[in-house]
Amino acid sequence: MTFAQILAPDFDLEKTLDSGQVFHWQKIGKAFWGTIGQLPLSVEQQANALKIHSAAMELDRLKRSSSEGARNVKARRELEEVVAHYFSLDHPLAEICAAFPRDPAMTGARNFCRGLRIIRQPHWECLATFITSSMKQVAHIRHISLTLRKRYGESKQTLGHQVFTFPSAERIAELTEQDLRACALGYRAKNLRATARLVAGGEANLEAWSTLPNDALRSQLCDLPGVGPKVANCVMLFAYERLRAFPIDVWIERVLRQQYFPRKRKVTAQQLRDFCDRYFGDHGGYAQQYLFHHARKGARQKARKPGQVVSPGDLRYDSPVKRSTPLPRNERRKETKP
DNA sequence: CTCCAGGGATGAT
DNA sequence: ATCATCCATGGA
Numbered sequence: 001m002t003f004a005q006i007l008a009p010d011f012d013l014e015k016t017l018d019s020g021q022v023f024h025w026q027k028i029g030k031a032f033w034g035t036i037g038q039l040p041l042s043v044e045q046q047a048n049a050l051k052i053h054s055a056a057m058e059l060d061r062l063k064r065s066s067s068e069g070a071r072n073v074k075a076r077r078e079l080e081e082v083v084a085h086y087f088s089l090d091h092p093l094a095e096i097c098a099a100f101p102r103d104p105a106m107t108g109a110r111n112f113c114r115g116l117r118i119i120r121q122p123h124w125e126c127l128a129t130f131i132t133s134s135m136k137q138v139a140h141i142r143h144i145s146l147t148l149r150k151r152y153g154e155s156k157q158t159l160g161h162q163v164f165t166f167p168s169a170e171r172i173a174e175l176t177e178q179d180l181r182a183c184a185l186g187y188r189a190k191n192l193r194a195t196a197r198l199v200a201g202g203e204a205n206l207e208a209w210s211t212l213p214n215d216a217l218r219s220q221l222c223d224l225p226g227v228g229p230k231v232a233n234c235v236m237l238f239a240y241e242r243l244r245a246f247p248i249d250v251w252i253e254r255v256l257r258q259q260y261f262p263r264k265r266k267v268t269a270q271q272l273r274d275f276c277d278r279y280f281g282d283h284g285g286y287a288q289q290y291l292f293h294h295a296r297k298g299a300r301q302k303a304r305k306p307g308q309v310v311s312p313g314d315l316r317y318d319s320p321v322k323r324s325t326p327l328p329r330n331e332r333r334k335e336t337k338p
Numbered sequence: 339c340t341c342c343a344g345g346g347a348t349g350a351t
Numbered sequence: 352a353t354c355a356t357c358c359a360t361g362g363a
Contacts, residue, residue: 134359140347186345191360228360250358 001159002072004052004079010093012115013045019116019293020138021238023129023145024166033161036086037122040156040163043083052083055158088117096243096283105259106287109294116293118237118285123206124199125166126239131192131226132185133234140184147183148172169199191226198224214242237285246276246284255295 017025017032025034031044031053041054084090093115100106132148133141149164152171156163172180173196180189198204204224209217217240221232229248236245248256253272260275261267280287 135344135357136359137347137357140345140357143347181345184346187343187360188345226360230359 002054002075002079004054004076004083006050006052006080006084006089007048008045008050008084008087008089009048010115011045011048011050011087011089011117012113013043013050013087015113015116015293016087016119018297019113019289020296021234021289022119022121023133023138023142024149026146026163028161033158033163035156035163035165036082037125038154038156038165039079039082040158040165041079041083042158042161050083050087052079053159054079055156085120087119091117093117096286099281099283100287100290101279103259105255105291108298109287109290112294112298113290116290118243118289120241121239122166123210123235123239124169127199127206127221127224127227127235128166128169128172128192128196130231130234130238131195131224132188134188134226134228134231144184151183169196172196173200188226194225195227210240214244217242218245237289243283243285244277244281246273246280246288248272248276248288249292251295252288252292255291 013032014027025032027033028042031042031051033040033042035041039054041052044051097110100110128148129141129145132144136144145166146164149166152167152175153164156165172192175193177189177193180192183189185192195204199206204220209220212220214236217236218229218232221227221235222229227235231247233245233247236242237247248269256272256276257264257267260279276284276288
């Protein structure tokens with residue numbers, strides 16, 4: 001067992017893990033249990049520090065250290081590096097937030113999401129998870145992710161807790177569509193299997209794509225079965241560190257129309273994309289994540305019974321451009337393709 | 339461009 | 352207990 005503690009100023013672990021960018025972390029008590037790649041661990045935030053527990057690091061170079069003391073030091077340092085990198089503690093968050101556009105929606109989101117960071121997820125794990133996410137709500141995506149891990153990932157024991165790694169593309173490629181349907185994937189089973197086979201067979205080299213420019217990367221991702229512009233942008237943002245990528249789902253689309261195009265009836269999806277690219281610029285991905293999380297968790301909502309789920313139609317804002325009445329259902333516009 | 343299948347959790351009745 | 356709602360992609 002290895003214990004480490006790192007300083008994490010300007011970071012909110014719970015907001016980061018509960019903002020719809022990653023789906024497998026389980027909160028037990030005050031700590032979050034999960035994996036970073038193959039590494040099982042727990043992370044707990046105490047003020048400006050992260051307390052980290054992990055099983056022995058399975059790193060070859062640790063074995064070269066002569067003494068047990070030296071091995072422990074190396075293991076701890078490695079663990080700290082892995083965690084700091086995963087949670088993007090090096091992102092200049094204050095600068096990023098300071099560069100957000102000055103408008104009521106952004107200001108509200110920025111205040112609400114203090115400490116929320118875009119994390120760096122493994123390419124395949126992120127891609128596969130977002131393929132399963134299409135047409136699903138966050139609770140469903142979590143369920144699918146955990147089922148895939150339990151059935152086909154590797155079990156790892158840490159301090160009496162059991163966590164599971166995400167199954168490799170090779171592992172998923174050898175499953176049948178029925179196997180995957182049994183994990184509640186529905187029609188996404190065919191897409192996940194097909195993409196897993198492309199990745200496992202080397203036709204889609206996710207690691208090599210890291211060096212591609214944004215447009216080329218998006219185009220490669222969109223060629224994969226089950227990946228459209230929204231999923232591609234999620235993978236670019238959450239796995240490829242493309243902080244301009246701006247995924248537009250129904251929540252964000254509603255925020256954009258209400259906040260930036262109030263009472264304007266005909267705004268096409270293409271116009272929305274062009275607006276986001278120009279208006280939010282280099283840190284569009286962060287802006288999107290903040291608007292999304294604020295809309296889902298923080299915006300003033302209709303009175304509702306405890307436990308009732310918030311839906312995009314329930315959004316209201318305390319901003320000068322808020323609507324006095326909800327948009328009627330038949331006024332909603334579906335996002336259309338380019 | 340428009341229309342619609344698709345699956346399963348969850349809320350409404 | 353049923354019935355409606357939420358949703359991204361892909362194909363007609």
